[in-house]
Every structure is written in C-alpha cells, then in structure tokens.
Amino acid sequence: MNMSFYKLVAAMLLTAYANVVYAEPNELVFGKKLYLTIGGYGCAACHGKYANGAGNVGGNIRGASIEQLNHALENEPTMQLLGDALAPEQRGLIVQYLASLGAMPLVEWSIGEDTDIKTQQLIPKQLSQLVVKNDTLVAIAMDLSPLAINQTLHIEPLDTQAVQFVAPAFSVSLQVNGQALQLLVNE
Ligand code: HEC
Structure with a gap:
C-alpha cells in the first residue's frame, strides 16, 4: 500500500470528525x-x-x-x-x-491571570456552545483543534467570544496561557 492510500484514510477520518461551521438562518x-x-x-x-x-x-x-x-x-x-x-x-x-x-448545552470558561485547571462536563455528540471570557488585559488566541475545529479563537481583553461544536464522545482539553479547561465525557 502506498502513501496516498494512508493520506486518503487520514483525510476520511478527519472529515468524519471535523466540525463544520454552521450558517445561521x-x-x-x-x-x-x-x-x-x-x-x-x-x-x-x-x-x-x-x-x-x-x-x-x-x-x-x-x-x-x-x-x-x-x-x-x-x-x-x-x-x-x-x-x-x-x-x-x-x-x-x-x-x-x-x-x-x-438548545445548546453551555460550556463557560473565564480566563484570568492565574494558572488554573477547570473542568466541565460535556454531553457527547450534542451541538454545544463554548463561551469564553477573557478576564485579562491582553488579547488571547486559543487553538480549537481539540474540538475538531480548524480555527483559532481570538478574544480581545475583557471581551467574550463563543464557538459552537459537536461534543466529541471522549474527553478533551483546551489550553491557553498556562490554563486548561478539561471537557469531560462520562465513559
Ligand atoms: C437593564 C438591565 C436589563 C436589560 C437591558 C434587559 N433585562 Fe431582562 N431582566 C433583567 C432583570 C434584572 C431581570 C430579573 C432577573 C431575576 O429576577 O433574576 C430580567 C428578567 C428577564 C427575563 C425573565 C427570566 C425568567 O427567569 O423568567 C427574561 C426572559 C428577560 N429578562 C429577557 C430580556 C431580553 C430578551 C432583553 C432584551 C430585549 C432584556 N431582558 C433586557 C434586566 C435586564
């Protein structure tokens, strides 16, 4: 089997678990x-x-x-x-x-100055909304790839931004500025 076969399989797996960006009616x-x-x-x-x-x-x-x-x-x-x-x-x-x-389970995260690990529960396979508040005075950029979103969430100081995602069937963790949000799924 050659490389392109593996690439194809990898691409299929990624598409199967990639969140699409939903257009709002x-x-x-x-x-x-x-x-x-x-x-x-x-x-x-x-x-x-x-x-x-x-x-x-x-x-x-x-x-x-x-x-x-x-x-x-x-x-x-x-x-x-x-x-x-x-x-x-x-x-x-x-x-x-x-x-x-x-209709969307709410996942809230407030990012402050201190190193901290927080946890929240996810409902697997549910369209959910992550609402993140930047409680610091510097802009932050959060990698959303753990949520299968190929995108970075930029949040200005003291602003709040949200992103919708289909919750995975397993636990994942988001990280920014030495802080982590562990999203747990009962397995
Ligand atoms: C100036 C502040 C203010 C603004 C602006 C405001 N609200 Fe409220 N709203 C309140 C407060 C205070 C309550 C009572 C909360 C409580 O009793 O816990 C309330 C209650 C409500 C409730 C009742 C919640 C319940 O449990 O029954 C709804 C629904 C609501 N607001 C919707 C809105 C919507 C929609 C808008 C915009 C059109 C709006 N509000 C704008 C302050 C505001």
Whole structure:
C-alpha cells in the first residue's frame, strides 16, 4: 500500500470528525442583532453577550419563552423601557434566538491571570456552545483543534467570544496561557 492510500484514510477520518461551521438562518441573525443592540445597549448588557448571564443582573435567559419575555418586559423595572421599543414580531425573533441558544448545552470558561485547571462536563455528540471570557488585559488566541475545529479563537481583553461544536464522545482539553479547561465525557 502506498502513501496516498494512508493520506486518503487520514483525510476520511478527519472529515468524519471535523466540525463544520454552521450558517445561521436569517431569523436567528435578526434576533441576535436585536438581542445585541436594542435600546443601544441590547439585552446583552444585563444578560450577557450569549444570554448566559455572565454575572450580570439579569441572569441566564437561554431558552426563555415568549411568556417569560412579555412578563419581564411588563414587570421588570429595568426592562420596561424596552417594552415600547419591541414590536410583537421582534419579540418573537428574540425568543427564537434564545431558543437556539437554549438548545445548546453551555460550556463557560473565564480566563484570568492565574494558572488554573477547570473542568466541565460535556454531553457527547450534542451541538454545544463554548463561551469564553477573557478576564485579562491582553488579547488571547486559543487553538480549537481539540474540538475538531480548524480555527483559532481570538478574544480581545475583557471581551467574550463563543464557538459552537459537536461534543466529541471522549474527553478533551483546551489550553491557553498556562490554563486548561478539561471537557469531560462520562465513559
Ligand atoms: C437593564 C438591565 C436589563 C436589560 C437591558 C434587559 N433585562 Fe431582562 N431582566 C433583567 C432583570 C434584572 C431581570 C430579573 C432577573 C431575576 O429576577 O433574576 C430580567 C428578567 C428577564 C427575563 C425573565 C427570566 C425568567 O427567569 O423568567 C427574561 C426572559 C428577560 N429578562 C429577557 C430580556 C431580553 C430578551 C432583553 C432584551 C430585549 C432584556 N431582558 C433586557 C434586566 C435586564
């Protein structure tokens, strides 16, 4: 057997376990834009850039229903101003976007100054979302190849970035700046 055969097999194995970058349907793009910009500061100011709460006053609202949103817009003093700004159709788009986030198990990682090892549980084969906060004052670049993504995640100081991936069936580890996130799968 010659080299090209092995190359072919290697290529097939890589494709079998390579995460594709998912294109978002239009309604999710519009919902996301509203989520980030409504009222100038967006829902993100109080619920986190990916609706994950991220330590902000509003908390995690991934997967929130239209009833929960309407109720909050009417009763939550800090949200009442947004109530007038959001037509029913726009509320629907935001809820669709929140549902798409709610469908993905959330893996959160905050990168600070200290060397540290953290662990999180993965649900194998589930489309999941990794949300990484850069809590340092220097930009970081994280190699995503352990998640079978042929890409580097760049995060500016104090910014948060996310990436979607299909969780592998085995445990993997991500590393950056002497810190590690171990993603565990019950085997
Ligand atoms: C100025 C801050 C602020 C902004 C902006 C804001 N929220 Fe809230 N939101 C809150 C607070 C505070 C709560 C109550 C949290 C609690 O009780 O734990 C809340 C509650 C909610 C709830 C109810 C959660 C539940 O458990 O029932 C939903 C849904 C929600 N917000 C969605 C949104 C959406 C969508 C936007 C953007 C259109 C938004 N919020 C903008 C502060 C904010």
